Amino acid sequence: MSVKKDFFESPDYFRIDELLSQEQLMIRDAVRTYVKKEITPVINDYAQRAAFPEHIVKQLGDLGCFGPTIPATYGGGDMDYISYGLMMQELERGDSGVRSTASVQGSLVMYPIFAYGSEAQKQKYLPKLASGEWLGCFGLTEPDHGSDPAAMNTSFKAAPSSGDDTRDYVILNGSKMWISNAPFAQVAVVWAKDESGEVHGLIVERGMEGFSTPATPNKWSLRASATGELIFDNVKVPKENILPGVKGLKGPLSCLTKARYGIAWGVVGAAMDCYDTALRYARERQQFGKPLAAFQLQQKKLAEMITEITKAQLLNWRLGVLMNEQKATPQQVSMAKRNSCEIAVNICRDARQILGAMGITGEYPVMRHMMNLESVITYEGTHDIHLLITGMDVTGLNAFK
Known part of the structure; x- marks a missing residue:
């Protein structure tokens, strides 16, 4: 693997650093140092091979790049939004795929669980996602529905009852496409319609029968990012995995x-x-x-x-x-x-x-x-x-x- 030295010097033509607090500057500089040491020397090799640098997931967790605005109670960083923005700026300075990994984890997986999840869901998922022990993905875009998510086809229905068995799960069917992190994710926050057409969020875990995440091949863009599909074939999702705090788009x-x-x-x-x-x-x-x-x-x-x-x-x-x-x-x-x-x-x-x-x-x-x-x-x-x-x-x- 070829290793390159990083000579980057940040442009600040209007002295915007003077608008930042010392804490914000420290957070920015910590991520900048990490990128110079761990990302830019090797990222071209991963991009050329179209390979995801899976080892960075734990590193990003240790650095606090996953869910930086989430409260520390759940493993987040309790940071302000300018600090979060600066972190994303530095990560994407290294590579858009690296920033995508962090964006998806924090904004599209951890945020909905924090904002709309039950306390049990928050306790179960957020600390592991924040630390990088688990990687997550977000399922909204479908093969036939990109800019029009209201037309999604992915849906779930109540499990068929058997005698006095009321069933504690629903049956999820459909597919999602262009999903960052999908091939390596342990958890997917999936948006699907119930039998009345109302949109809900469901937490789907790897290992659930009928759930698969094939990788998307032949990309010329985001080659160091893991992209895939989410396929649901009669997946039994526990009702306790439905986000209770929100309905609709x-x-x-x-x-x-x-x-x-x-x-x-x-x-x-x-x-x-x-x-x-x-x-x-x-x-x-x-x-x-x-x-x-x-x-x-x-x-x-x-x-x-x-x-x-x-x-x-x-x-x-x-x-x-x-x-x-x-x-x-x-x-x-x-x-x-x-x-x-x-x-x-x-x-x-x-x-x-x-x-x-x-x-x-x-x-x-x-x-x-x-x-x-x-x-x-x-x-x-x-x-x-x-x-x-x-x-x-x-x-x-x-x-x-």
């Missing part, structure tokens, strides 16, 4: 809001990495007797990169303040997710051009980030869907139907 959509917040911060980390790589390369690479960085068109690219990164950093910081004050709206989170993804994709592409042919090699992280971000700009709500969310918010008119 409010449940899964609230989870997506938490995850989108983490993505808004995370992809800026990928953009920062590409900018830093391009800046260093442009200073060192000589053409026509001078560094690339001395040419006007290259300076234009770099100036626009740092401008967009700075704008996104400030937007995310303000959103973090609103999250901490419980004033942030899902629509504001939606705007930040879309904006960060768009600027990150554009910055990665410009960085690749600055690096020329070297930009497509594993010697540099740019092409890996580019491929990853093509997934991130689509999942948790596509670019176009988030535009329509903002459009509906400012006009009051629904363009979805």
